[in-house]
Amino acid sequence: MKRWMSCLGAAMIFGLGTVTQAAAEEPALKAVVDRFETALDMLWLILAAVLVFFMQAGFAMVESGLSRAKNAGNIMMKNLMDFSAGAVAFWALGWGLMYGASVSGFIGSDQFFLSGADSALYRDWMFQVVFAATAATIVSGAMAERTKFGGYLIYSVFISALIYPISGHWIWNGGWLAELGFHDFAGSTVVHSVGAWAALVGAFFLGARKGKYVKVEGKIKVRAIPGHSMPLAALGVFILWFGWYGFNAGSTLSGTDPDIAHVAVTTTLSAATGAIGAMVTSWLWFGKPDPSMSLNGALAGLVGITAGTWVVSPLGAVIIGLASGVIVVASVEFFDKVLHIDDPVGAVSVHGVCGAWGTLAVGLFADGVNDPSITGLFYGGGAGQLLVQCIGVAAVFAWAVLTAGILFGTLKAAGMLRVDEKEELMGLDIGEHGMESYSGFQIFSNM
């Protein structure tokens, strides 16, 4: 113990680098340094995993705040169950398909049910399961207020067990996209886009909420269906932002990596400028700075920086964030007013469109400082990286749309996707769960 303490003191005085050099000559010292590195990795990854887990609360608050009071309990249940069902699915199947021994770069093939796990594997599984759950929970917002609960449960198992792990394997476990040099540091594409493209397909198969798009004299009129609590939505965004420090900075995967600070700084700047970008856009476009759009803008900035957070400079992060803020407003308007796909919380625009943008931005803004092999177009790296990023975005889009299309198409054909009209009007809290979220409050439930 005494010896340990003195070694720790030495580590503090000389810095870890000096000690590592000395460690080569002193095996006993090396063993102690290794032990501390392992401990720091363990602490950092479990702490980061807990932060990312808390993002589930953020999603639950954002989604309930931006939808109506009569469906709030249903949204809580969906968020609770996509994590709970998803975690079990990721233990049984998902982890093995994602991080098991690779079969020609397409799919993992062992470690199902965490077989043969040691403490390092438990640590890694813990860090990854919360990412899988993040991908899964994105869909709940886009499909809010009209989806049958049973159908949603089936979807939750499928995305965590199959859809997310397989495309994740291509990128994060040395699969074919990683071989091409595709870079997605913390998952703009791996996590956010996969969830969002599944959400897009789900919202498309479901159809719009009743009263959202009304035909008046042959023309489709777009109606607003306001969310019931802006404070809840804002709390959710702040919780997500908080959790994102685990999401991005945790993806250094090492407690001794000094780049943790770099990642935290670029994450902060992009989120801040995302909020600013969306506020300014909505101000110029709609005449007032729109709160729910600005909140979406902060999330858009976070999703946008997630891929490039480690390879872009702070200035790059500011530009990526600003662009995300503008893109998210334009995208929400496009899906709503042009395509008429009803996404109550803007999940497809935030996670899908800005996820794709952030992934492509690596090919533009990577400055080659942290990793000289990843240099973007604007930093003299040519268009090579950008092209690879495009291939990755397109491949993951195709995979998610295809698999989610089969899944939601089957659920729809089986009549398990959408609640009937009367239940939708009365609210899913009563219809699906037989209770009310705001019992004792008199709330207009007739919107």
Next chain:
Amino acid sequence: MRLIIAYIQPHMLNSVKEELYKAEVYKISVTNSLGCGQQMGYTESYRGVDIEVNLLKKTRIEIAVNEAFVQPTVDAIIAGARSGEIGDGKIFIVPLEEVIRIRSGETGHEAIG
């Protein structure tokens, strides 16, 4: 002049509004209300325990009309609110002694329209 008071299912309010609009009745007051009639409530459950809900959420609408609009208004409310099930609601029509518009001091037929 008549005052038409109707209690309807909250989720039927939108379709009632649409029917009234088609019948060219544009003025309406809406309040939330609780009540029970033949429908006799329903049961919710909370943590596995049943709760009998006797007073149901209803929406009360009030429309003041001239004689000529009484029948079209009633027809529109029925068209919008009727599902054929118990609980669709009731319509009451009561005579209206006087109507005064606060801003201008107009009374009677002019004040209604």
